[in-house]
Amino acid sequence: MENIQTSRRDFIKASGLATFGLALGISGFTRDAALKKITPAILRLEINPFIIIDTAGNITLVNPRPDMGQGSTQAVPSLLAEELEVSLEKVLIVQSDGMGKYGSQTSGGSSSVRELWMPIRKAGAAAREMLTSAAAKKWNVQVSECTAEDGKILHKATGKSLTYGELADDASKLEIPKDPKLKEAKDFKIIGKYNKRLDVPERVNGKAVYGIDVDIEGMVYASILHSPAIHGKVVSIDDSEAKKIKGVLQIIKTERTMPHRSSEAVAVVATNWWAALKGKKALRVQWDNAGYEKSLTTASYFAQTYEAAQKEGINFEEKGDFTAKYAAAKDKLQAQYETPFLAHAPIEPENAVVHVKEDGSVEIWAPVQGPDWALRDVCGYLKIKPEQVKINVTLLGGAFGRKAYHDFLLEACHISRELKKPVKVIWTREDDITQGPYRPGMLSHLQGFVEDGKITGYHHHAIGESIVSQVFKGLKDDEADPWLSEEISTGNNKYHFSSASKVSWTHVKTDIPVVWWRSVYASNFGWGQECFIDELAHLAKKDPLKARLEILPDDRFKKVLETLAEKANWDEKLPEGTGKGIAVFKSFGSISACCITVSKSGQGVKIDKVISVIDCGHYVNPDNVKAQTEGNIVMGITAAIKDGITFTNGVCDQSNYHQYNVLRLNETPAMEVYIVDSGAVPGGVGEPGLPPVAPALGNAVFAATGKRLRKLPFNITNLA
Incomplete structure (x- = not known):
């Protein structure tokens, strides 16, 4: 076996899947091969850092955000292509190399489109204006008489046209416009439209380079x-x-x-x-x-978080005197919600x-x-x-x-x-799972009260290890973690508690390595927030949807929840042993809500259906929004009902997929995803659909069985 060198790509090809080619380059390998085909006589001109046009008319768009499955190899260049008036089928897409001229180049925090929405479009628009100006000068006509279309500049009055390649040399000598005119949304041909993912065939036929x-x-x-x-x-x-x-x-x-x-x-x-x-x-x-062996255990870590829940945390925000009003409240609740450490476990280690x-x-x-x-x-x-x-x-x-x-x-x-x-x-799979880093395990200590049948007081005390502290060493001892505190603040979740509200934090340190995980802290704290809001709604004797709408003055949140209620047929009468649960959470600039329907099955429940609604503002491709949200549903359910990461005597108890399970195809419920077209500034897509999934499931389990779950993961097949 020492001589066997079969690779993933060889296996795919040997399986008979390497049938279709694709002219769209993805990686640096494709880039280098393509450039070697260009003869030295042809000039390659950088119109701006993101656009290279050679004098033969070949167009290269630089993608500054690596693709890990979220579709950045098409989404980001689509912003360029829209303003440049070219189709993606006709361009070579290459990955940036980390150099400063490309700006931020890290895919994370669902940031690609929302952070590059203006800069990349401006780059494309600036190049279009430069090419148009070069053509107008050649023809000695007004710039306003020229239009860009399909990689050419046209002068319709005379029927003249010049390709971008013919204009590239002259255009590259012009000053880059600082404030180019962007297209209006009504004129978009690519953005917001369904377009096939041109990178998919290469990933199926084995040509793509991982x-x-x-x-x-x-x-x-x-x-x-x-x-x-x-x-x-x-x-x-x-x-x-x-x-x-x-x-x-x-x-x-x-x-x-x-x-x-x-x-x-x-x-x-x-x-x-x-x-x-x-x-x-x-x-x-x-x-x-x-x-x-003694200090690196999850049991001791969580024991410390529960001890911290009995003490005051560091305040991040407080409106009104929550402590005094909670003490005086007649109808009040408190509870702890726990989320485990989780491995990322990508298929490619x-x-x-x-x-x-x-x-x-x-x-x-x-x-x-x-x-x-x-x-x-x-x-x-x-x-x-x-x-x-x-x-x-x-x-x-x-x-x-x-x-x-x-x-x-x-x-x-x-x-x-x-x-x-x-x-x-x-790394082997065992290295990947046993060595971390992991999503930090966290605890939410929650308190709240109701007055006159309405939720009016709420306190979220977040407890656990800090990514800001461990990874970036950027947290003072007397400072509330700004990442997670902002995530659960009333400024983000938009809940208005008319009497008092509070967000606080306690840092419990561990040497278990931690880092961001899909949706970062939103996956930890959406669980506690949205289950506890349901608990308060039941204390107030209110329907969970109506209780939320009462304390949500924000129109975008309302629209998302109202759309969810319509698509999930929230008010329908359900048979005995069936329940629906909802949750809503804002993360990475997008609002996502989820409704899950479950039914009793033996000692547990079966997930029958998941409805997800997302308002991510302007988006590039609706198909990709739905695909990412479906992925979030699968990952969110996995995080709720499959294995967490635990440490005993200093060693991780899980080593591979047989102990760290993921949701299988035959376990995946029916899913529907709907997009609210708000026209707001772009939000994230890769992560926001995940945080509402676990609490929607927890609330559905309660609706069907009367059993309130407060610790993830739980065994969905045996709730006894």
Whole structure:
């Protein structure tokens, strides 16, 4: 088996799926191949950082946001193409390389379209105006007489036309307009319209290049043995058996560098991946776990969060004197809602190819969420300058936040620096799940009261580890975490509590590595917020929908909930043992609401249907909005009813998909997704559909069974 080199792409091709080609480039590999076809006589002119037009008429659009499945390879260039008046079928799309001229290049926080909506459109509009001005000058006519259409500038009065390629040289010499005129929404041809994802065929037929597909001449493979207790140190290495394996070249002590600390590890370097993996399994390493058997446990962590719930937190906001009014209230409630640590577990595990060369320069091929952040981290780690680094960003086979955390990339940098060879590091699934980083487990301590049948008081005390603190070291001891506090603030959720409201925070630290996970803190705190609002509605003897509408003065929130009520037929009479639950949450600039219907089944319930409504403002492609929301529904249900991550005696209890389950196709309920066209500024799409899912399910379970669930995950088949 040592000689078997079958890759994912070879397997797909051998399966008979490599039938259709695609002229749309995705990665740096496609870019380089395309540029080699251009003869030296042809000028490649950068109209602005995002648009390159050569004198033969070839158009290249630069996508500054890596694609991990969310569709940025089409969504972001669509903004350019709309204003440039070209169709995506006729252009080459390449990925940015981390250099500063492209601005922010990290895919995360559902930010691609909402942050680039104006800058990228302006880039396209500016290029269009420059090309139009160049044509008008050639023809000696007024700019107003010229129009852009399908990669050409037209002068309809005379029938003359010039391609962008013919105008590129002259246009590139003009000053870039600072305030170009943008198209009105009514004139959009691409934005807001259904368009086929042109990148899909390559992903099906095996042509698409993911990080795990990269094969560089002279490359060696490294499989890394990490400490089971994550932060353990190497005491001794017995590599005698590993060295006997054919293909094993070298065994070296290496390091895993995380934002909050570094750990030691051992790398087996081999001529092929199978040999490296076998060598890793043959290693015998003694670890010093530095007492983590006692301190690194989820049980002790959550015990600390529940202790903190009995004390005052640090105030983020308070309107009215909540403590006094809660003490005096007649009809009041308090409860704790818990969410577990979660792994990202993308289908493509962490991997990177790095070549640290003799001259100190570095070339990288990797599935990273942000080449700009990767460039920063690599330069900081190797102590080199940005101009010494070339980053080739591949497609990402899933990420959900994990691949913006560059420990795996820095491992490859360390090993390549030692060997002065291109090294391909691949984490196993076990590495991925047992080593983290994870979504932090969190606790919501909630209090509230009702007066005259209306919810008028509410306090959300958020408790747990802080990403701002652990990853960025940016939280003072007397400061409430601004990320999560803003997420649950009344300014974000728009609930108006007429008597008093409060948001507070307590920091409970852990050495379990944490980082953002799909929808970040919204997935933690939407669970508590929206289930507790239901509890208060029942205390007020109010229908949960009506109770929300009473305290939501915001028209956009109301429209989303009213649309949900209509599409889910909220007021219908349900048979015995069937229940519906709703939830609404705003995150990343978008408002999403969910209604789930469940019915009793044995000792548990069955999820019958999920209806989701999203108002994300202006969007690029409705099909992609629906696809991302469906993905959020699946991931949201998984987070509610499947396994969380737990640590016992310093070691993660889960190691692979058999212990860290995901929702299967046969378990997936019927889903419907509806978009509210508000025309507001663009919000996120990749994450906002997730936070309302778990609380909608929890509220549905209560409606069907009378059982109130406050801890995730729960066993949906056995609620006894």
